[in-house]
Amino acid sequence: MSIMHKEFTSILKKIRMDKPLVHHITNYVTANDCANVVLSLGGAPVMADDPIEVEEMVSIASSLVLNIGTINHNKIEAFIKAGKKANQLGIPVILDPVGVGATSLRSEAIKEILAEVKISVLRGNMSEIKNIYGVKSLTRGVDSSDDTMAGGREIAESLAKTLKCIIAITGKIDIVSDGRKTYYINHGHERLTKITGTGCMTTSLIGLCCGAKESYLYGAILGVVIMAASGEKAYNQLEDIGTYRVKLMDYISRFSIEEIGGGEKIHEAN
Amino acid sequence: MSIMHKEFTSILKKIRMDKPLVHHITNYVTANDCANVVLSLGGAPVMADDPIEVEEMVSIASSLVLNIGTINHNKIEAFIKAGKKANQLGIPVILDPVGVGATSLRSEAIKEILAEVKISVLRGNMSEIKNIYGVKSLTRGVDSSDDTMAGGREIAESLAKTLKCIIAITGKIDIVSDGRKTYYINHGHERLTKITGTGCMTTSLIGLCCGAKESYLYGAILGVVIMAASGEKAYNQLEDIGTYRVKLMDYISRFSIEEIGGGEKIHEAN
Amino acid sequence: MSIMHKEFTSILKKIRMDKPLVHHITNYVTANDCANVVLSLGGAPVMADDPIEVEEMVSIASSLVLNIGTINHNKIEAFIKAGKKANQLGIPVILDPVGVGATSLRSEAIKEILAEVKISVLRGNMSEIKNIYGVKSLTRGVDSSDDTMAGGREIAESLAKTLKCIIAITGKIDIVSDGRKTYYINHGHERLTKITGTGCMTTSLIGLCCGAKESYLYGAILGVVIMAASGEKAYNQLEDIGTYRVKLMDYISRFSIEEIGGGEKIHEAN
Structure with missing residues (x-):
C-alpha cells in the first residue's frame, strides 16, 4: 500500500493548499451534510442549480458533482449545461445516480447525462450501478439480486470500459475500478446504512478529492476510503x-492517512 | 394497555421485516431529519416531488407522506397526482398541513388535497387542525385560543368522522382519534417545541408505522408515541x-416497546 | 459597554415575550440550521418562497430574511414581492448576498433587490460586501485581496450611507456600521469557517434580533455577537x-448577556 499512501497524502495536501471549490447540483435532503463534509476537510462547497x-459557477470550480436526488426538469437542464461546460474546461464531473431505475424520469436523466456529458467518476450502490449497466448492455440481463463481490467486479470493470470513467460501487465491500485496475475497500460499518446521505456524502468527498486534480482513480478511492474508515471508527455499540452521526462527522473532519493504518483493508483485485 | 403493546410490537416487527418505503413529498427545511428518523428505525425514506x-415512485412505496411546508405550485400538482395513485393502490396517505391558514395558497392546497385524495391520517398541531376544522364546518366558528384538551377531543372526533380518516393532534397532550375511539398520549417534553421539524418528523414516523399495513389507527398512535416518548427520555435539564437534538435521534433510533413501560401515559378517552 | 448591555438585554427580553416570526426566503442547504437557531432562542421561523x-406570509411576520443561496428565477420574484410588502408594513428586511459576484444571476438579483427594496441590514463576508460596494460605486475599484480591518470600516461606513442601511461584515473581526457609528466584534473562532451555514445563521439571528423591533443597529450587532460568542465558547481543541456543531447550537440556544462578560470584545471605532 505504499503507493496508495503516497497518492493519498498528495491529494490531501493539495486539498489543504488549493481549497478546491466543489460545485454541487444536488438534492435538498442531504445538501447540508454534503457541504459540511467538503468544508470540514478543507474544501469549499457551493450549491447552485439554476440552469442560468x-x-x-462551474467555470470557477475545481470539480462538479451531479446528484439526481429530488430531481426535476430544471435540474436536468442544469446537469447537462454544467456538465458540458465542465468537459470543455477539463473539470472532473462526478455523477451520483440516486434511485436510478425507480422512475423513468431518473433513468432518462441518467441516459441523457451519459450521452451528453463525459463523466470522470460514477458512484452508486450495487442496485443503481447494475441498473445503469443493464441500460448500457441491453444484450445481457442484470439480476438485481446478484450483488456478490465477484459480480460487482465484473460489472465495475465492464462499465468503466464502456463509459470510459471510474466506477465506484459502495456497499459492504466497496469496489472502485477504472476498467483495468480494480480495488476493494474493506473499511466501513453496517451502521452507515442507518444514516441518510452517506452515499451522497461519499460522492461529494470523491468530488473534493478529484478536485485536487491529482488522479481521478485515486481520488475516487480516497473519497470512498474517507467515508468508510470514518464510519468504522465512529461506531461504538453502546451508542x-x-x-x-456526530462522531462520523468528527472522524471525517479529522481524517488523515494514519486512520487507515498500513492500508491492510484496501487491496487490488488480482 | 396490553392490546396496545401487542399492536405496537406487531407494527415494529413488520417495519424491521418489510423495511417500508416511505415516499415523501415534503419541504426542504426538515427533509433530512424526516429521512433520518425513518431510516434509523428500519424504514426506507425516499423524497421525490416532480409531478412527472x-x-x-409512490407505486413502489408502502406509504405516502404529503407535507405542505415550503409549498409551491409544482408540489400541489405532485400532491394530487401521487395521492390519487396511492388511493388507487391502497397505499396509506399521511397529510401534514404545515402552516395552513397562514396563507391562501396553503389553505387552498389543503382544500384541494382533501377534495381529491382520500387521506388515512391527518397530523397537525391544534392551530392547524382547528383551521381545517373551521374550513370543513363553516357553520361553527373556531376559536384559535381554545386549545384545551376537551375542545381537542371534540374537534378530533368530529373531523375524523367528516374526513373519514385518523386525526392526530400533537401538543402538550397528543390526541389521536378515528372518530369512534380517541386516545390521549401524555408522553413528551416542552423542549421538543424548541427544535424545528418535530412535527414533520412525527408525520414521517406515522408514515413509517402505517407503511407496516397493520392498523392506521395504531400506526398513527405509535408514530406519535415514538416522538413523544423519545423527546421525554432525551431531556436533561443540564443540557x-x-x-x-442528538439525544432525541438516539432515542428515536433505539425505540422499543420497553420505552413506554406499562403504557401508563397512553389512555383511551372515556 | 453598559449601553450595549441594556440594549441587548432589552432585545433578548422582547424576543422571549413576542416570539418574533422570522419569514425566510432562503436556500435549501442551510434552511434547517437557520430555523433551528431562530427557534432555539425563542423566535418562530417560517420558510416560504412561492411568489404567490x-x-x-410576510404580513404576519416580524422580520424578513432574504438569502440568495441556491437562487433561481422564482425566488427573485419572491424576494421583490416580499421585500416590497415588508417595506410597506415597516417590517425590517435583512439581506444575505450569498456568493454575489460568482455569477451574473446573483449579481443581477442583488442589484434588483437593492433597487426595489429598502434593506434594513445587509450581512455578508468581506468578499461579498466588497463586490456590492464595487457595484454601487463604479468610480472606485475594489481590491478583493484588501480585507484589512481598516478597509472594512471604510467600506462598511460608505456602503451604509449609500444604501441607507446597517452593514454587517463578518470575518475574523466582525464590523457593523450604520454609516455614522461603527463597531468591531472580536468574538469568534476560526473553526466557525469549517461549518457550513454560519453566515446564513448569523443573518437569521440578525433577523430575529431586528424582529424585536428595538433597534436595527443593536439588533445587527447582537445577531453577530450571538454567533461569534457561541462559536468561541463552543471551541475545544480536543474535539x-x-x-x-452540536456545541455551537448548545451555546446559541443558551445565549444570555452573561456570555459576553463585560463586553470587552465589542468596541466602537473611534
Whole structure:
C-alpha cells in the first residue's frame, strides 16, 4: 500500500493548499451534510442549480458533482449545461445516480447525462450501478439480486470500459475500478446504512478529492476510503444513531492517512 | 394497555421485516431529519416531488407522506397526482398541513388535497387542525385560543368522522382519534417545541408505522408515541438544544416497546 | 459597554415575550440550521418562497430574511414581492448576498433587490460586501485581496450611507456600521469557517434580533455577537467538527448577556 499512501497524502495536501471549490447540483435532503463534509476537510462547497447560472459557477470550480436526488426538469437542464461546460474546461464531473431505475424520469436523466456529458467518476450502490449497466448492455440481463463481490467486479470493470470513467460501487465491500485496475475497500460499518446521505456524502468527498486534480482513480478511492474508515471508527455499540452521526462527522473532519493504518483493508483485485 | 403493546410490537416487527418505503413529498427545511428518523428505525425514506415521477415512485412505496411546508405550485400538482395513485393502490396517505391558514395558497392546497385524495391520517398541531376544522364546518366558528384538551377531543372526533380518516393532534397532550375511539398520549417534553421539524418528523414516523399495513389507527398512535416518548427520555435539564437534538435521534433510533413501560401515559378517552 | 448591555438585554427580553416570526426566503442547504437557531432562542421561523404566498406570509411576520443561496428565477420574484410588502408594513428586511459576484444571476438579483427594496441590514463576508460596494460605486475599484480591518470600516461606513442601511461584515473581526457609528466584534473562532451555514445563521439571528423591533443597529450587532460568542465558547481543541456543531447550537440556544462578560470584545471605532 505504499503507493496508495503516497497518492493519498498528495491529494490531501493539495486539498489543504488549493481549497478546491466543489460545485454541487444536488438534492435538498442531504445538501447540508454534503457541504459540511467538503468544508470540514478543507474544501469549499457551493450549491447552485439554476440552469442560468450553472455554467458560470462551474467555470470557477475545481470539480462538479451531479446528484439526481429530488430531481426535476430544471435540474436536468442544469446537469447537462454544467456538465458540458465542465468537459470543455477539463473539470472532473462526478455523477451520483440516486434511485436510478425507480422512475423513468431518473433513468432518462441518467441516459441523457451519459450521452451528453463525459463523466470522470460514477458512484452508486450495487442496485443503481447494475441498473445503469443493464441500460448500457441491453444484450445481457442484470439480476438485481446478484450483488456478490465477484459480480460487482465484473460489472465495475465492464462499465468503466464502456463509459470510459471510474466506477465506484459502495456497499459492504466497496469496489472502485477504472476498467483495468480494480480495488476493494474493506473499511466501513453496517451502521452507515442507518444514516441518510452517506452515499451522497461519499460522492461529494470523491468530488473534493478529484478536485485536487491529482488522479481521478485515486481520488475516487480516497473519497470512498474517507467515508468508510470514518464510519468504522465512529461506531461504538453502546451508542445510537444521533451520536453516531456526530462522531462520523468528527472522524471525517479529522481524517488523515494514519486512520487507515498500513492500508491492510484496501487491496487490488488480482 | 396490553392490546396496545401487542399492536405496537406487531407494527415494529413488520417495519424491521418489510423495511417500508416511505415516499415523501415534503419541504426542504426538515427533509433530512424526516429521512433520518425513518431510516434509523428500519424504514426506507425516499423524497421525490416532480409531478412527472411521483406516480411511479409512490407505486413502489408502502406509504405516502404529503407535507405542505415550503409549498409551491409544482408540489400541489405532485400532491394530487401521487395521492390519487396511492388511493388507487391502497397505499396509506399521511397529510401534514404545515402552516395552513397562514396563507391562501396553503389553505387552498389543503382544500384541494382533501377534495381529491382520500387521506388515512391527518397530523397537525391544534392551530392547524382547528383551521381545517373551521374550513370543513363553516357553520361553527373556531376559536384559535381554545386549545384545551376537551375542545381537542371534540374537534378530533368530529373531523375524523367528516374526513373519514385518523386525526392526530400533537401538543402538550397528543390526541389521536378515528372518530369512534380517541386516545390521549401524555408522553413528551416542552423542549421538543424548541427544535424545528418535530412535527414533520412525527408525520414521517406515522408514515413509517402505517407503511407496516397493520392498523392506521395504531400506526398513527405509535408514530406519535415514538416522538413523544423519545423527546421525554432525551431531556436533561443540564443540557442544551444541540445535545438534545442528538439525544432525541438516539432515542428515536433505539425505540422499543420497553420505552413506554406499562403504557401508563397512553389512555383511551372515556 | 453598559449601553450595549441594556440594549441587548432589552432585545433578548422582547424576543422571549413576542416570539418574533422570522419569514425566510432562503436556500435549501442551510434552511434547517437557520430555523433551528431562530427557534432555539425563542423566535418562530417560517420558510416560504412561492411568489404567490410570500406577501401574505410576510404580513404576519416580524422580520424578513432574504438569502440568495441556491437562487433561481422564482425566488427573485419572491424576494421583490416580499421585500416590497415588508417595506410597506415597516417590517425590517435583512439581506444575505450569498456568493454575489460568482455569477451574473446573483449579481443581477442583488442589484434588483437593492433597487426595489429598502434593506434594513445587509450581512455578508468581506468578499461579498466588497463586490456590492464595487457595484454601487463604479468610480472606485475594489481590491478583493484588501480585507484589512481598516478597509472594512471604510467600506462598511460608505456602503451604509449609500444604501441607507446597517452593514454587517463578518470575518475574523466582525464590523457593523450604520454609516455614522461603527463597531468591531472580536468574538469568534476560526473553526466557525469549517461549518457550513454560519453566515446564513448569523443573518437569521440578525433577523430575529431586528424582529424585536428595538433597534436595527443593536439588533445587527447582537445577531453577530450571538454567533461569534457561541462559536468561541463552543471551541475545544480536543474535539472535532461534528461535536463542535452540536456545541455551537448548545451555546446559541443558551445565549444570555452573561456570555459576553463585560463586553470587552465589542468596541466602537473611534
